[in-house]
Amino acid sequence: MRTELDLPLTNQILHAPAYLESMETLRRMEQDRIFCRHDLAHCLDVARLTLLLCRENGVRAEADIVYAAALLHDIGRVTEYADGTSHDEAGLSLACSVLSSLDCPPDRQAQILSLIASHREGGGGMLEQLFSLADKRSRQCFACPARGACNWEAEKQNMNIRG
Numbered sequence: 001m002r003t004e005l006d007l008p009l010t011n012q013i014l015h016a017p018a019y020l021e022s023m024e025t026l027r028r029m030e031q032d033r034i035f036c037r038h039d040l041a042h043c044l045d046v047a048r049l050t051l052l053l054c055r056e057n058g059v060r061a062e063a064d065i066v067y068a069a070a071l072l073h074d075i076g077r078v079t080e081y082a083d084g085t086s087h088d089e090a091g092l093s094l095a096c097s098v099l100s101s102l103d104c105p106p107d108r109q110a111q112i113l114s115l116i117a118s119h120r121e122g123g124g125g126m127l128e129q130l131f132s133l134a135d136k137r138s139r140q141c142f143a144c145p146a147r148g149a150c151n152w153e154a155e156k157q158n159m160n161i162r163g
Contacts, residue, residue, distance in 0.1 A: 010067035012102045019098050022075040029081050034146040036139050038074035046070040049134035050127075059126050065108065069115035069131065072098060088120045 013019050023040065030037045047063075047070035054061040075098075076091025095116055099109045118128040119135050142159045144150070150157065 005063045005067075007064045007067050009064050009102070009104060009108065010071060013068055013071050013098060016098050016102060018094075018101060019071065019075070022078055022094060022098075025078050026075065029078065035150060036144070038077050040071075042138060043070045043074070045138040046073065046131070046134050049138055050131050053130040053134055054127065057126065057130065059130060061127050061130075062111075065111050066115070066127075066131070068099075068108075069112045069119075072112065073116045073119045073131075073135065086120075088117060091116055 026038060030039075036042070044067075047067040050066050050070065051061060051063060053059075054066075072095040073091065074087060075094045076085070076087035076089065079085045079090035079094070080087040092113055095113060096109065099112065104112075114124055115128055115131045118124040119132050122129045122132040136156070137158060139152075139158050142157075142161070147157065
């Protein structure tokens with residue numbers, strides 16, 4: 001039985017100064033936020049749910065690509081909060097900068113950026129659609145004290161635990 005995933009790129013991102021700085025800035029910007037936060041726990045939930053959804057749907061996915069994209073998919077929130085630029089759009093350039101600093105090969109960068117680009121609205125291939133679905137399903141609306149003030153439509157809120 002395999003008990004550990006090999007995630008070299010993911011772990012490089014996790015320790016990259018630009019990533020750490022972005023996540024710390026995001027943490028400070030969201031410290032008083034009453035809604036869902038975009039922290040490391042959310043990122044890891046997205047990665048794990050994506051891989052579960054892939055397994056359930058017979059979709060092949062490289063764990064290191066999925067985890068890397070999950071770590072980076074919301075870092076554009078820093079720019080969104082600062083100037084209103086959509087976080088998925090702003091996140092692409094920030095993610096590209098982090099990946100380039102790590103000498104990530106262009107083909108792997110393209111896979112990661114594709115997941116980030118489509119995480120809000122889906123689209124792309126099946127992996128992109130499952131990544132987007134995992135991002136939505138990672139939210140625990142059923143236990144959120146701010147649910148009544150949330151701008152998510154009631155039909156989109158996760159009121160039950162689902163895989």
